[in-house]
Amino acid sequence: MPDPTLDIASLGGHTMGTQWSARLVLPRHRDLHPLHAGIQAQLDGVVAQMSTWEPGSDISRFNRAAAGSWHVLPEGFFQVLETAVDVARRSDGAFDPSIGPLVALWGFGAHARQPRLPSPEALAAVAARCGWQRLQLRAESRQALQPGGLELDLSAIAKGFGVDQASRWLRAAGITAALVEVGGELHGYGSKPDGQPWRVLVEPGPDEDALDAPPRVLALDGLAVATSGDRWHHHDIDGQRYSHTLDPRSARPVPHATAAVTVIAPTAMEADAWATVLTVMGAAEGLAFATTHDLAARFVSRSAEGIVETLSPAFVRHLDASA
CATH class of the missing domain: 1.10.3980.10 (ApbE-like superfamily)
Structure with a gap:
């Protein structure tokens, strides 16, 4: 039975060049201002430490x-x-x-x-x-x-850490259930007032054709999800697209970058990092790696026939659990 004393409140703001949002389960009429300020402070702290x-x-x-x-x-x-x-x-x-x-x-x-x-x-x-x-x-x-001349860039992992920090802070503040998002990366824990987990729709991909792919709904209770790919940032130079995702092994943008890679992990920091890794590897190498290392990953790739979706066994298990 739904708990009539609880409600879902929505908060949001700006951080790391994008937007954040949080849905919180809490007693009706609780003051939201301290919660908003607390989440923003956690994200501002990540920026103060790790923003280039x-x-x-x-x-x-x-x-x-x-x-x-x-x-x-x-x-x-x-x-x-x-x-x-x-x-x-x-x-x-x-x-x-x-x-x-x-x-x-x-x-x-x-x-x-x-x-x-x-x-x-x-x-x-x-x-x-x-x-x-x-x-x-x-x-x-x-x-x-x-060591000299070393320049760190944690943009492929710090945003996920910010999501985790906000979730940890909310737990400490007595919020028993929340869904936190920063720029499309999410972490959910606890249940909604009706007892159901937080359910999120995985982004379909960068193109209208990707909407033809099966909708993928995930239940997040103590889990995070992050998506990487060339949908969001790329350059076109001399008529060729260059992905913002660089392959450190070749020092060049990833050629023919996978349109979107989604990873499910216990923390958003892990999901963020591994989504980048699998984007660098590409669908074939990435799927083999994800299967061997039991990573829950979904690949959306372009082909001459259109959009192709491939799922690792661990990702399929999460879909079964969310059904």
Whole structure:
């Protein structure tokens, strides 16, 4: 039976160049202003630590630091960086938090130049400054080494961390059920007043043709979902599309990027990072990797016949559970 003492409230705001929203289950007439302020404060904290768009952020100061210097990082920043390095290692370099200079060279990110094809010499010089293996961490003291010229870019994982931070804060504030979203990445926990879990529709893909794909509805209770792909950011140079997703292994934009990759994971930070990894790998390599590593992933790809959808076994299990 629905609980008549509870209601669903909706909040929203702006962060990280996009919008955030939250749906909360709480007693009727509860003051929403402290909850809105608390969520915004959590997201603002992520920006202050990890935004390369903010010259005074912790990540910007690290990127400018002298070679050979060690830096104590805020807890959230260090946690994200540890996870990013772990994903880089497990994906054999398909994810790399040190590709800031490459992002800018190809015309994306906070320090982007005018989009144009970089020369082979410029590409080689910038690629030499990158490499997650150059990053050394001291977990016991939350320190990171700036080896010299290393520029971190956590845009493929920090937004998901922001979602998780907001969810954790809401739990601590006594909110027993919530669905939090930042720029299309979501985390849900608890049940709605009618006892049902939060259900979300997976984005169909970038093209109208993708609407012909079967609708995919997921139940999120202690789960997160993130989608990556070339729908949202790309450049057209000399009539060719260049994805904003870079392959760190080649130092180039992903060729023929998968239109959309959706990943389900326990945290939005993990879903965010692995969606990027699988976008870099592409549908064939990515599906094999997701199957081997039991990642719940959905690939929407373009082909001569139209939109093609492929699902990993773990993703299919989530669909069965959501039915």
